[in-house]
Amino acid sequence: AQSVTQLDSQVPVFEEAPVELRCNYSSSVSVYLFWYVQYPNQGLQLLLKYLSGSTLVKGINGFEAEFNKSQTSFHLRKPSVHISDTAEYFCAVSEWGAQKLVFGQGTRLTINP
Amino acid sequence: EAQVTQNPRYLITVTGKKLTVTCSQNMNHEYMSWYRQDPGLGLRQIYYSMNVEVTDKGDVPEGYKVSRKEKRNFPLILESPSPNQTSLYFCASSFSGSGGDTQYFGPGTRLTVL
Numbered sequence: 322a323q324s325v326t327q328l329d330s331q332v333p334v335f336e337e338a339p340v341e342l343r344c345n346y347s348s349s350v351s352v353y354l355f356w357y358v359q360y361p362n363q364g365l366q367l368l369l370k371y372l373s374g375s376t377l378v379k380g381i382n383g384f385e386a387e388f389n390k391s392q393t394s395f396h397l398r399k400p401s402v403h404i405s406d407t408a409e410y411f412c413a414v415s416e417w418g419a420q421k422l423v424f425g426q427g428t429r430l431t432i433n434p
Numbered sequence: 435e436a437q438v439t440q441n442p443r444y445l446i447t448v449t450g451k452k453l454t455v456t457c458s459q460n461m462n463h464e465y466m467s468w469y470r471q472d473p474g475l476g477l478r479q480i481y482y483s484m485n486v487e488v489t490d491k492g493d494v495p496e497g498y499k500v501s502r503k504e505k506r507n508f509p510l511i512l513e514s515p516s517p518n519q520t521s522l523y524f525c526a527s528s529f530s531g532s533g534g535d536t537q538y539f540g541p542g543t544r545l546t547v548l
Contacts, residue, residue: 330474353534364438364524364539365477372534411476415533420465420484421492422537424476 323348323414327425334402335433342397342428344412354395355413355422356386365411371395382406407432436461438540440525446546447515455510455543457525465528465535466508467492468500470521471542477524483508515547 328343346352353372357365369380376388386397395412412425438459447453459466467482469492479492483502497519499511508527512519523543528535 325476327476355536357539362542364541365526365537366539367536370534370536417533419533420482421479422467422533424469424478426474426476 325425327428331429333431337401339400340402344395346414351417353415356397357411359409404432440540440543444544448548450514457508459527463527467526468510469524517547520547
């Protein structure tokens with residue numbers, strides 16, 4: 322069965338600084354990978370996803386993530402964050418052919434002015 | 435506007451009093467799912483449905499029931515709520531059950547069981 326570990330529960334950064342949110346997964350088969358964002362008092366929305374092809378995936382709001390199969394990682398990055406990026410970020414994995422989406426524990430990103 | 439709606443958004447109830455949280459989507463999606471979100475645990479799947487009259491257990495189904503009589507609706511039923519079901523609940527839908535599909539989430543229902 323697949324599992325996801327988000328290595329940081331909270332990440333504080335200053336505005337306009339770069340940020341990386343780390344995600345590692347475990348699975349014995351090929352997977353799809355996702356990052357979802359949850360703004361305060363809202364539901365989750367998709368930031369980006371990796372299905373196949375290029376390992377560098379670009380998403381909304383200037384975020385990107387890189388799939389590294391050998392390290393079973395899918396870290397999320399943004400070169401310069403804004404106050405509006407304050408949210409909780411969830412990494413998720415789904416095995417090929419499966420209906421189940423498994424989420425990590427979440428990383429709370431706090432942007433300080 | 436394409437969306438997933440949930441009602442109620444907030445609910446405080448007492449142990450043992452049956453309740454239903456409704457979920458509806460207007461995107462003609464086949465796949466629908468319920469999750470609960472607890473601090474430090476992320477989202478865990480309660481039940482899912484591949485289509486009308488087809489439902490199956492997720493990771494934490496105990497104490498919950500679901501039904502899928504219409505494609506657009508997927509209510510979550512707690513027949514005898516207990517305090518350990520205090521949580522934030524999300525309904526989600528996607529076009530199909532294919533693992534690569536994007537799931538669209540409702541705004542959440544915050545449930546407190548006293």
